[in-house]
Amino acid sequence: MVNLSRFSSSLSDSNSDPRIHCRYDRLIKLQAQVEGFSLLPQLKAGSVLSGRHGSVFRGRGLNFEELRHYQLGDDIRNLDWKVTMRTGKPHVRSYTEEKDRHVIICVDQRSSMFFSSVEVMKSVVAAEIAALIGWRVLKDSDRIGMAVCGCEGINWVRSRRSQADWLQRLQVLTQANQALNVASHDQVAVSFANLLAMLARLKLKNTTLVILSDWAGATEQDISHLKHLQRHNDVLGILIADPLEKSLPCHSASDSHWVVGDGQFQLNITNSQQLARVNQGLETQLLLKKEQLLKLMAMKSLPVIELDTSGQHIELFKRAIAGGR
Known part of the structure; x- marks a missing residue:
């Protein structure tokens, strides 16, 4: 993972910096921003x-x-x-x-989400969009459930139509988000495959599943399992990506020297040829994720929503939902 030095000055007091960790009060205040979009028109x-x-x-x-x-x-x-x-x-x-309609939001808060090269961590983007969707669902008098995929495991609660219960879910989400740091390491139990296995055991029908993630570790087999869920449910996939995950910038010869790592392994990039190969691999991987999501969403004529870490995720999400009607 790329060095997060631009955020290092705030890590000592991360709870005060909404770019790094979400705030519980911020998630509550998002209730005031539910106008201007709705999930209902997506289901034809x-x-x-x-x-x-x-x-x-x-x-x-x-x-x-x-x-x-x-x-x-x-x-x-x-x-x-x-x-x-x-x-x-x-x-x-x-x-x-x-x-009633049941909506289940699956929020990725694994270690790969604790990353940004621009403004806001991917984990914060996922948490805030999840809160926004939840408030909208409650406003529509529907039931809302949540599965939070943290580094230690998956916290799942069934759908309920209760503001008090939703506030408790937001507390759990905030705790999972604020537990993330540069040393976070995922347990095996929080893989995409485990999340899908849990959803399959629930034997869901007529449920809307919203998955907020960078889709790291999602395999072609995982997408196939989601297709099975699509037979009796709607699955809305939201891809959260950072510009640096598509390509490493290079404006001069000195820019071609990078050291990247994931907390366990490091890769030294020492020249422009190596950088070009890395960028090609990054772009191919991101395009593959998007292509898989496009095929999945096309089954129910749902939009593929892509959000970035620029800090404009609320506006981007509302615009994407409105455009998908």
């Missing part, structure tokens, strides 16, 4: 059997709404044969399906 109606929340899932509603003439594309299982035979024209019965 798949049939006339839809309720207050448009859904990609087809199903029979419980509340009869109306009889109307058959239209091309209507499910023939909804034909009212008595009315059809009496009138001589096909009629269908339409229903409304009013039900």
Whole structure:
């Protein structure tokens, strides 16, 4: 990982610097910024059997709404044969399906998220966007759950429609975020595969899953498992990336000398040719992540949202959600 010397002056009092660690009071204040976007328009109606929340899932509603003439594309299982035979024209019965929606936010707070070369740590971006989404979900009177992937393990709480419970979840998220430092090291139990295995055990249906991560360590097999989750749920992937993860800058010959490490291993880059190969590898890796997410999101016509560490993540997220309607 690249040296974080530009932040070293603040590490001794990191709780006072919102660039490095998120603040609990800041996460609470984000409640005031939930206007101007909504997750609801992302879920498009798949049939006339839809309720207050448009859904990609087809199903029979419980509340009869109306009889109307058959239209091309209507499910023939909804034909009212008595009315059809009496009138001589096909009629269908339409229903409304009013039900709560469950949203689960998976927030990556692993060691790879404790990084930024610009303004704000990736871990802070993930925490603040998670809080913003949660407040929006509660405003829409839906249930919100959270899985926080920290260095030591995964903290999971089922979906509830409770502001008091959400405040407790934000406390857990804040603690996981503030536990991160340059010496943080992930346990094996917090891999992407373990997170997906936990979600699979929950046997979720009609749930919206939001994953905020840099997707470090996510394999092609992990993406395949997410595709299985997409069959009965919506998965919204949010990629949080730093410009330095795409390429190391080089403005002069002296800039081509880099020492990078991940806390265990170091790599010395001593010339422009080595730097070019490293940059090519970094760009390829980032493009691969984006390509995998694009394929995953295309299954349900959901947008792929990419956020950076510039400090404009709230505005970027709102703009991306609005553009995906």
